[in-house]
Amino acid sequence: MRRxxxxxxxxxxxxxxxxxxxxxxxxxxxFEQCESTVKKWASSSLDTEVKxxxxxxxxxxxxxxxxxxxxxxxFHCFLKKLYKSSLECPRSYDKLRFNPRxxxxxxxxxxxxxxxxxxxxxxxxSVVTIFRNxxxxxxxxxxFSIEVAARFxxxxxxxSALAIDRRxxxxxxxxxxLNIWPWKYLVPWMREDLFKRRDAKKLKGxxxxxxxxxxxxxxxxxxxxxxINDPTxxxxxxxxxxxxxxxxxxxxxxxxxxxxxxxxxxxxxxGQHVLDIAKKxxxxxxxVGLTENHEESASMFADVVGAQVxxxxxxxxxxxxxxxxxxxxxxxxxxDSHHDGSNSSLPEPSKSYPIEKVTTGKLIKAYQxxxxxxxxxxxxxxxxxxxxxxxxxxxxxxxLQVPQELxxxxxxxxxxxxxxxxxxxxxxxxxxxxxxxxxxxxxxxGKVSQKAARELKISNSETYVEMPESELKISxxxxxxxxxxxxxxTLLLLVFVLLYVNAKGRTPKVKL
Numbered sequence: 183m184r185r186x187x188x189x190x191x192x193x194x195x196x197x198x199x200x201x202x203x204x205x206x207x208x209x210x211x212x213f214e215q216c217e218s219t220v221k222k223w224a225s226s227s228l229d230t231e232v233k234x235x236x237x238x239x240x241x242x243x244x245x246x247x248x249x250x251x252x253x254x255x256x257f258h259c260f261l262k263k264l265y266k267s268s269l270e271c272p273r274s275y276d277k278l279r280f281n282p283r284x285x286x287x288x289x290x291x292x293x294x295x296x297x298x299x300x301x302x303x304x305x306x307x308s309v310v311t312i313f314r315n316x317x318x319x320x321x322x323x324x325x326f327s328i329e330v331a332a333r334f335x336x337x338x339x340x341x342s343a344l345a346i347d348r349r350x351x352x353x354x355x356x357x358x359x360l361n362i363w364p365w366k367y368l369v370p371w372m373r374e375d376l377f378k379r380r381d382a383k384k385l386k387g388x389x390x391x392x393x394x395x396x397x398x399x400x401x402x403x404x405x406x407x408x409x410i411n412d413p414t415x416x417x418x419x420x421x422x423x424x425x426x427x428x429x430x431x432x433x434x435x436x437x438x439x440x441x442x443x444x445x446x447x448x449x450x451x452x453g454q455h456v457l458d459i460a461k462k463x464x465x466x467x468x469x470v471g472l473t474e475n476h477e478e479s480a481s482m483f484a485d486v487v488g489a490q491v492x493x494x495x496x497x498x499x500x501x502x503x504x505x506x507x508x509x510x511x512x513x514x515x516x517x518d519s520h521h522d523g524s525n526s527s528l529p530e531p532s533k534s535y536p537i538e539k540v541t542t543g544k545l546i547k548a549y550q551x552x553x554x555x556x557x558x559x560x561x562x563x564x565x566x567x568x569x570x571x572x573x574x575x576x577x578x579x580x581x582l583q584v585p586q587e588l589x590x591x592x593x594x595x596x597x598x599x600x601x602x603x604x605x606x607x608x609x610x611x612x613x614x615x616x617x618x619x620x621x622x623x624x625x626x627x628g629k630v631s632q633k634a635a636r637e638l639k640i641s642n643s644e645t646y647v648e649m650p651e652s653e654l655k656i657s658x659x660x661x662x663x664x665x666x667x668x669x670x671x672t673l674l675l676l677v678f679v680l681l682y683v684n685a686k687g688r689t690p691k692v693k694l
Contacts, residue, residue: 216445216452223442224455227428228462236466237616239490241306243468244298245291248423249364250322251312252473257291259552260483263545264491265289293363296463297429297436309466310487313423313606314473316599317592323368323419324409325576330359331372335570340377363433364418371414375404376571391573396580403574407588410595416447421598424453427460453598460598461605470609478614480549484542485617492540 245261247253269288292298299307314322337343351358359365383401393399397406409415417432425431430439430446446453464470469486471479568575593600 213449216449219438220442220445220452220455223438224459227459236308236468237486238308239468239487239494240308242287242302242308243289243487243491244302244307244309245289246296246298246309246311246426247291247293248311248313248319248426249293250319250326251314252476253291253312255553255556256312256471256480256483258556259549260480260488260545261289261291263540263548263552264488293426293433295426295429295431295434297434297439299429300435308468309463310469310471310483311427311464311467312471312473312479313603313610316423316596316603317589318473319423319599320410320419320592320596321406321576321581323364323422324406327365327368327372328376328403328571328574328576329564329567330365330369331376332567332570334373335376335380339381340374343373343377363431364422367414367418367432372404379403394573395583396574396576397584399574402571406584407591410588410592416595417443420595421453424456424460424598424602427463427602428456430456450597457598457601460602464602464606464609470606470613472607472610475610479610481546482610482613482617484545484549485621486613488545489542492542492545 243261243265245253245257247257265288269286271287271290290298290302296309299309334340334343334347337346347360351360360369379400379402386401391399391401393401396403399405400408410420422431425443429436430443432440432443434440442456446456469483471483473479
């Protein structure tokens with residue numbers, strides 16, 4: 183009996199050992215295959231990069247909008263003032279109806295990732311983007327997906343909400359939030375979850391919520407710790423900026439993107455290859471802004487991008503003074519459906535104001551006025567939505583209650599984004615130095631170089647002046663020598679004339 187027992191134990195141990203070896207071998211094989219896949223993608227990505235001066239604005243401006251970075255503000259308060267609607271690529275935020283081949287398409291603003299470049303002429307396209315602290319971006323993504331989903335809670339149940347939403351979207355020509363990546367995945371996910379929690383609360387007979395932690399109020403909304411560990415968040419949100427710059431989101435145009443992203447998610451060490459490509463692409467961008475350095479970023483955007491856009495257009499761009507265009511349904515303006523099918527909380531159409539010639543100085547002033555109005559509208563809409571999930575209220579004070587361990591977990595889940603964000607801050611600092619140097623050089627005329635003046639055509643708050651290429655070749659030092667030569671020549675001519683007159687006066691008269 184003991185022999186049989188001993189034999190069974192040995193067989194079990196052998197079986198476990200065999201399974202362990204088999205699993206290890208399979209895992210090693212998977213890693214090698216994934217490593218090969220990722221390296222192949224990285225190599226092909228480097229081969230397609232454009233090696234030209236990245237400080238010059240090309241024909242098409244591609245604003246690669248990383249979600250929840252404040253890009254919508256730049257779009258409405260900067261770019262829509264610089265580019266006429268006819269110059270915008272049609273349906274920029276709607277991938278299904280986007281047509282980049284439009285002949286006079288000059289501005290593309292979209293949440294699409296860098297793979298969009300495969301549909302564009304790289305040599306004629308400049309890319310700009312804005313970065314945000316990854317932890318703050320995760321918070322903002324969580325809050326916004328719940329905020330938009332909460333707008334549907336005016337309906338008695340999910341079935342009713344979906345039916346009315348389909349009917350409204352079929353009638354509306356504008357682009358809904360639910361058409362835009364990543365909200366077309368995140369909002370329905372949160373919408374379904376909110377209805378489930380509301381129904382469960384009714385069944386429990388809960389009237390009062392005792393928790394005062396808005397980020398951990400499971401009877402009302404999905405807790406943050408559950409949200410960040412859900413497969414949907416892992417696939418779409420975490421390291422989202424890195425994957426977007428690399429062109430590897432689940433919305434990518436590249437056929438290999440899913441396999442590469444899957445390998446990186448499975449074997450985190452392979453993420454370094456993706457990070458290297460993302461860094462290289464940031465280096466090649468015309469402008470990289472930071473959400474946290476808002477005012478400085480806006481000023482730099484006007485100097486680096488705005489000034490060059492102004493210089494490209496003839497006749498000059500005109501600016502509608504103090505106007506704000508709220509007509510687009512981009513990002514923050516998702517469906518706010520009511521029982522009667524109306525959208526009563528949509529902002530009023532923009533009004534017409536006197537127009538004036540655009541300069542970077544006036545552009546900044548118009549931007550500051552625009553964001554005030556835009557933020558007011560966004561705040562009102564946010565307050566209206568969050569009332570439906572009371573007492574949950576996402577405020578700065580509420581964020582302070584989030585445990586440090588959870589913040590560290592978010593940082594760990596977004597390790598690629600954390601490193602890329604640090605890299606972006608370095609680029610931002612270098613941009614700031616370069617702009618300051620060029621401005622300083624322009625203020626000191628003798629030091630203006632042709633390249634500097636061409637890279638950054640600065641316009642002041644009153645007039646915009648662009649020197650012709652031929653004039654840029656002449657330095658102020660050259661001009662001073664020419665003036666000196668002219669004065670010397672004039673003096674010599676005067677001396678010659680005086681000598682001639684005096685000599686003629688002394689000539690003796692001849693008697694006939």
